[in-house]
Amino acid sequence: MYAFEFHRPTSLRQAANLLAKAEDGRVLAGGQSLLPMMKLRLASPGTVIDLGGVPGMTGIERKGRSLVIGAMTRHAEVENSPVVKEAIPALAHLVSVLGDPAVRNRGTIGGSLANNDPSADYPAACLALGATIVTNRRRIAADEFFQGVFTTALEEGEIIVKVSFPVPSRAGYEKFRHPASRFALAGVFVAKRGGEVRVAVTGAGDSGVFRWEAAETALQGRFVPKSLDGLKPSTDGMNSDIHADAAYRAHLVAVMARRAVEKALRR
């Protein structure tokens, strides 16, 4: 074991101060990405600041037309929450197919969003639902938050506090997961709220999560799978690797999008 400083602050302000002071400090949320990398020595922060002792950062609440989830809320809590199942069942489903039981019982929504892994599930939900990410400093719209592979709008010392999801009239999520890592080779979240349809794709693009605008336009006409007939995203900008090439990923996105719409209508 190599040495690092460990802090467990009891307020958000204290956490932010520690983070500002620390040279090479990292925030620990659920630790499902950071800790494996530390064990492998691929990350060796000088200071680890555990948010587990900060009150008020967990919980799920329906607030009028929004569903608000605290940043330190574990995936399993979201998966099993009656409030989530009632308000946005697609979100409860998304979490049920995220990672493995260990990840779901330790990982948090805030950690997943701050990490912005290009194949993670939560970014697709945030982008399609038009969520607002609330930090210790400001509110950030999902459209501005995700800025490419492992890159977000978060500044140095900024900590996610909660996420607010506007409740859609219909939503669905489907992913084709890699059998070993369970990350999405292609995952599509569709959401309809009033006259607006948003379609977000994770795992497939080479710059992380993105909105598939052609599908949004098509579904705005009629929100049925048939509206997507013949529609496929361009292979430009699709990731291509040993797991799936760009053409296959584009095909998967088209299929997952149709299934996501079917699922959204089944409710």
Place this chain on the structure above:
Amino acid sequence: MAFTMTGEVDLPADRETVWAKLNDPDVLKASIPGCQELEKTSDTSFAAVVALKIGPVKATFRGKVNLTDLKPPEGYRIAGEGDGGVAGFAKGGADVALSPSETGTKLAYNVDAQIGGKLAQLGGRLINGVAKKLADEFFANFARAVSGGTADAA
């Protein structure tokens, strides 16, 4: 594990200026993502320290950067390789070609990169996205240096 990509950016400067910047250690240091040190060891080679933070991973690479196939002012190959200690190794390069365009100079690039060791074992599903991000950042930074901080890469 290998990766390739191509692209081009339009730069608002004449070819001679762009060529000079491509050979300027200060500009290269400011353009290479995470470059902490870049020391000239000969006219065409540099010793480099690059610290990369990508998601949960943070690794410091020590290595060298070489300029070869120099054809002033038409282009060259810039290549680097670094040892990231326990993380593994990374090496890569770009063939850079400059041609005059209506607004200045067109810079076309052809990037190839390879990683090995733990990074490759674990990063297999991420290498493409990360390599693209780093190459995009390099050329965006370089475009900013050439245009004096006003333009972004295409």
